[in-house]
Amino acid sequence: MTSSLIRGRPRRATAHIWVRVAHAVLGAVVGAGWLVLPVMTAGAGDPVPAAPAGTVAGTVASAAAPQQDGTSTADLVLPLVAGVTAVVLAGYGYLRRTRRARTRTTPGTISAAPPTPTPADSERQARAALVMADDCVRTSREELSFVQERFTDAETEPFVHALRAAETELTAACAIWRRYEEGVPQDAAARRQALVGVVGRCAEAGRRLDAEAAALDALRELEGPGLAGALETAEGRFRALTARTLTAEEALAALHDHCTPAATAPVIGYVEQAKDRLVFATVQLNEAHQTAETDTGERAAGHLRAAEGAVAQAEVLVTGVERLTTKLREAARLVPAALTGAESVLAAARRGGVHKQLTNGELHARLAHADGVLAAVREELTAGPYDPLDALRRIARAVERLETGHFGAPAAGALLVARSSVAGADGFVAVHRGAVGPEARVLLAEAERELGADRADRADSLAREARDLAERDVRAHGNPYAGTAGTEPGLAGAVLGGVLLAERRNGGPPTSFGGPTTRARHTAEHS
Secondary structure, eight states: OOOHHHHHHHHHHHHHHHHHHHHHHHHHHHHHHHHHHHHHHHTOOOOOOOOOTTSHHHHHHHHHHHHHTSOOHHHHHHHHHHHHHHHHHHHHHHHHHHHHHHHOOSTTTSOSSOOOOOHHHHHHHHHHHHHHHHHHHHHHHHHHHHHHHHSOHHHHHHHHHHHHHHHHHHHHHHHHHHHHHTTOSOSHHHHHHHHHHHHHHHHHHHHHHHHHHHHHHHHHOTTTTHHHHHHHHHHHHHHHHHHHHHHHHHHHHHHTTTBOHHHHGGGTTHHHHHHHHHHHHHHHHHHHHHHHHTTOHHHHHHHHHHHHHHHHHHHHHHHHHHHHHHHHHHHHHHHHHHHHHHHHHHHHHHTTOSOTTSOHHHHHHHHHHHHHHHHHHHHHHHHSOBOHHHHHHHHHHHHHTTOOSOOSHHHHHHHHHHHHHHHHHHHHHHHTTTTOOHHHHHHHHHHHHHHHTTOHHHHHHHHHHHHHHHHHHHHHHOOTTTTOTTOOTTHHHHHHTTSBOOOSTTOOOBOOSSSTTTTTOSOOOOO
16 A cells, blocks of 8 residues: 555646746746737827926827827837746746656655566675675684683583574575575565575574674683783684694605695695785784784784684685595595495495386496496506596596495595585685675585585585686686785785775685674774
C-alpha cells in the first residue's frame, strides 16, 4: 500500500503546475484588457473642456486637442509587449516545473521505495561480503595466536568461541554461494534469497568478532602496561622463526637431489617471502619501541599489530616449506606400499570383485589404464628424481576408478595427498589474501569440508583448483609498489598479505582481531 505521504507529494506537484497555468491565463487576460482598453475609449464623444480664449491655457488645450482625437502608437504597443511577456514567462515557468517534476531524484516528487538491486549488484555484494568475512576470520586468528601465548585458556575462551562461531557462519556462507554458482536454486526469487543469505551469514560472522574486539583490547592493554609483554612475545616468536627459516631453506635445497622441480613448485619463493615479512616485522618492532618511549600508546600498538601480522605470515610461509618437505618424505616411503596395494586391487578386479555397474568393456579399459599408471610410477622410481605426492595421487585415482571399495595403502596415500593440497592452498591464500578473490576462498572451504568427510580425491581436486585460482588472482593483482622509490622494506608484501589494509604509500592501518568495524581500529604511521 502506498503511504499518504507518498501519495500527497505528486498532488502538490500537480497543484503547483496548475498555479503556473492560472498565472499564465491571468497574465494573458490582463494584457488583452490593456490592449483593448485604448480602442474602447478612442471613440468616446466627451468633449475636452474649453479654455477661455486668448489665454495660454487655451492655446495649450487647442494644441493638444488633435492628439486626443485618435489612439497613439505607444498605447497600442506597450500593452501588447506586456501581454506577450507575461505569456512567455508563464510558459517558461510551466515547462521548467514540468521538467523538474520528471527528472527530480529527491523523495519529494518520486516514490520513496529504493530501486530493486539487479542480480549482478547482489552478486557483487555477496562476493565482497565473502572476501571481507574471510579476511576478518584470518586476521582475528592471527592476533589471537599471540594472545593465547600470554594468557590462560579461561581468559581467552570468549575470543576462541567468537572465532569458532565466525568460522561456522563463514563456512555456511561459502556453502550457499557454492550451490548458487552451481545453479541451485533455479527460481529467480529463491536465488535472490540465497544471495541475501550469503550476505547475512557474512555479516553475522563479522558481528561475532566485533562483539569481542573491545574485550580483547582491554585484556591486552596495548596502550598501557600490556605493551611491554606483547612486544616480548612478538620478539620471541620472531627470533624462533628466524632460525626456522634458515633450517627450512636448507631442507628445501636438499630435496632437489631426490624430487623434481614440480614436487617443490608449491613452495617456490616461500623462503624469500618469509624473509621479506621478517624484515618488515623488524622495522615495525623498532617503531613500536621508539613510539612507546614517547608515550604515544596508540601508535605503538599499531606498529606492534603490524609486526605481529608479518610474523604470523612468515610463520605460515616457513611452515608451508616444512610441511611439504615432510609430506614428500612420507610419500616417498609410502609409494612402494601403495604400488603393492594397487596390484592387489587390480588382481581382485580381474577375479570379478568390481562394481556391477561396470561393463566388461569398461572394466578392461580401466584395468589397462591402471596397469599403465603403475608401470609409469615404477619406471620413475627406478629412473631417478620424481614427485612422490603426484605418484601417490595417480595410483589412488587409478585404483578408485575400478570401484572395488577396497583401497588399503592407496587410500592412505590419497589422504596424505589431499591433506597436503588443502594445507598448501590455505597457506597460499593466507599470505596473499590482499589479492585473492572469493572464488578461490569458496573452493578452499569446500575442499576442507570434503576432507573432513574423508573424500580425499574430491578434496585434493578442489584444493588444487582453489590454488590455481588464487595464483591467477595474484598475477592479475601485481605489485602496486613496483618502481616506487622510498617505500618501506617489506611494505609490498605486507599489503599483498593483508597485514596492512590500504594500497597507499604508507600501507594504511594494520589489521587486528575483529569484524569489519573494528579490525582497523589502531593506526600506525609507515613512512
